[in-house]
Amino acid sequence: MPVFLSTRDADFEDQFTALLGAKREDSPDVDHIVAEIIADVRARGDEALLEYTAKFDRMDLSADQLAFSEAEIDALIAQVPAEEREALELAAARIRAYHERQMPEDQRWIDESGAELGWRWTAVSAAGLYVPGGLASYPSSVLMNAIPAKVAGVKRLAITVPTPDGIANPLVLLAARLAGVDEVYRVGGAQAVAALAYGTDTIKPVDKITGPGNAFVAAAKRRVFGKVGIDMIAGPSEILVIADQDNNPDWIALDLLSQAEHDESAQSILITDSEAFARDVCASVEAYLETLERRAIAGASWRDFGAVILVDNLDQAAALSDRIAPEHLELCVADPDALSEKITHAGAIFLGAWTPEAIGDYVGGPNHVLPTARSARFSSGLSVMDFIKRTTLAKMTPAALRAIGPAAEVLAKSESLQSHGLSVTARLKSLND
Numbered sequence: 001m002p003v004f005l006s007t008r009d010a011d012f013e014d015q016f017t018a019l020l021g022a023k024r025e026d027s028p029d030v031d032h033i034v035a036e037i038i039a040d041v042r043a044r045g046d047e048a049l050l051e052y053t054a055k056f057d058r059m060d061l062s063a064d065q066l067a068f069s070e071a072e073i074d075a076l077i078a079q080v081p082a083e084e085r086e087a088l089e090l091a092a093a094r095i096r097a098y099h100e101r102q103m104p105e106d107q108r109w110i111d112e113s114g115a116e117l118g119w120r121w122t123a124v125s126a127a128g129l130y131v132p133g134g135l136a137s138y139p140s141s142v143l144m145n146a147i148p149a150k151v152a153g154v155k156r157l158a159i160t161v162p163t164p165d166g167i168a169n170p171l172v173l174l175a176a177r178l179a180g181v182d183e184v185y186r187v188g189g190a191q192a193v194a195a196l197a198y199g200t201d202t203i204k205p206v207d208k209i210t211g212p213g214n215a216f217v218a219a220a221k222r223r224v225f226g227k228v229g230i231d232m233i234a235g236p237s238e239i240l241v242i243a244d245q246d247n248n249p250d251w252i253a254l255d256l257l258s259q260a261e262h263d264e265s266a267q268s269i270l271i272t273d274s275e276a277f278a279r280d281v282c283a284s285v286e287a288y289l290e291t292l293e294r295r296a297i298a299g300a301s302w303r304d305f306g307a308v309i310l311v312d313n314l315d316q317a318a319a320l321s322d323r324i325a326p327e328h329l330e331l332c333v334a335d336p337d338a339l340s341e342k343i344t345h346a347g348a349i350f351l352g353a354w355t356p357e358a359i360g361d362y363v364g365g366p367n368h369v370l371p372t373a374r375s376a377r378f379s380s381g382l383s384v385m386d387f388i389k390r391t392t393l394a395k396m397t398p399a400a401l402r403a404i405g406p407a408a409e410v411l412a413k414s415e416s417l418q419s420h421g422l423s424v425t426a427r428l429k430s431l432n433d
């Protein structure tokens with residue numbers, strides 16, 4: 001059973017704080033293992049990569065088998081049934097259309113001093129896209145990573161994806177082909193992140209690593225940040241559903257289970273103002289757990305990290321939601337738009353009972369790579385912005401330098417940085433000569 005809290009409980013604040021602090025992905029053990037793996041891949045390159053792949057994914061490869069060849073990709077793609085290809089193409093088109101709107105414009109203007117100022121956007125040169133593949137396979141994540149990168153103009157796209165026991169999902173390769181990915185490597189976990197960051201003989205280093213993954217992948221991304229850019233910490237999935245009693249308990253139960261089934265470390269939370277509805281949803285979750293193929297994973301997640309919170313009103317629900325800062329927030333209430341106005345911290349919001357979170361996972365259009373573990377307080381879901389960077393531009397004229405240069409001279413003096421000041425003085429002096 002998940003924990004059941006009520007804001008009326010005398011110790012609610014303590015219980016809620018304990019829920020927020022629940023250790024799901026930030027464990028020192030994981031970080032310790034990951035640090036060793038990264039150091040080993042840095043030191044031994046492909047050799048270490050092959051050993052970890054044998055250990056964790058049970059595959060004995062040679063270095064020249066790390067990358068999927070074009071012929072292997074062609075053969076796998078040929079196996080994809082038409083229905084799956086069409087669904088993937090629909091998803092790709094919708095994701096592309098959504099992300100094309102995100103591309104910002106360059107700016108350039110002349111201010112009152114006569115200085116010309118601005119900025120321009122350019123893409124990172126090479127991006128490494130982590131596609132999870134341990135407990136489930138994620139063709140949709142290929143699209144969610146690669147399409148924004150392509151829209152941004154990234155020249156080289158490399159995917160790493162674990163293929164446990166050597167089993168590759170043909171749809172992952174088709175998604176890579178559809179999205180214009182250049183290289184696909186059959187490696188996963190912290191070792192893949194290390195290879196993308198530091199490079200090996202086979203995998204050339206990239207400038208930015210994006211994509212979701214389990215606790216090992218999330219910890220590895222944290223550790224390589226600085227050597228390369230990363231998007232965010234997109235770890236084990238989460239859903240928070242705020243629902244009133246006018247909902248079908250089965251629908252809400254399935255929404256909670258949809259994220260619980262990703263990982264034993266996933267987290268599903270229901271906030272409602274109706275105790276009877278909460279009990280109905282819990283009963284429905286238990287009933288579905290009897291039948292689901294992934295009941296072991298979903299059941300463990302619901303038991304260990306699931307929660308039901310009873311509130312007096314929806315304002316309370318919104319305030320608690322902001323403290324949780326969930327990856328996914330479903331608002332199944334009479335006026336979801338009004339409630340969403342009261343929410344500040346969430347990776348993605350799904351408005352109304354007709355918008356199951358799973359639509360966002362596949363075909364809605366917005367990105368499904370989203371911040372987890374409360375990091376929606378300070379980061380956003382993956383977007384075109386993650387693959388571009390801004391370079392500022394400044395162009396002075398003699399008149400502009402005359403107008404603003406003296407202030408620079410004063411500030412340089414106050415910082416005791418003589419050459420800074422003199423570089424301005426020399427130019428101003430030449431104007432007066």
Ligand SMILES: NC(=O)c1ccc[n+]([C@@H]2O[C@H](COP(=O)([O-])OP(=O)(O)OC[C@H]3O[C@@H](n4cnc5c(N)ncnc54)[C@H](O)[C@@H]3O)[C@@H](O)[C@H]2O)c1
Pocket residue numbers: 033056057131132133134135136138141162187188189190191212213214215216217233234235236237262263266327368369370371372
């Ligand atoms: N937040 C998001 O946007 C988002 C999107 C999709 C999926 N996800 C999450 O991604 C995760 C996918 O996890 P997964 O496990 O299916 O695939 P994964 O590819 O992330 O992890 C598999 C790899 O983990 C490594 N690993 C496993 N056990 C290990 C151990 N004991 N020591 C060292 N390394 C180990 C192995 O190298 C293995 O190849 C789930 O948690 C899911 O919820 C999140």
Ligand SMILES: N[C@H](CO)Cc1c[nH]c[nH+]1
Pocket residue numbers: 138140141236237238259327361368369370
């Ligand atoms: N819900 C995941 C993000 O947390 C994304 C996903 C991919 N496939 C299914 N779900």
Ligand SMILES: [Zn+2]
Pocket residue numbers: 237258259262358361
């Ligand atoms: Zn999902």
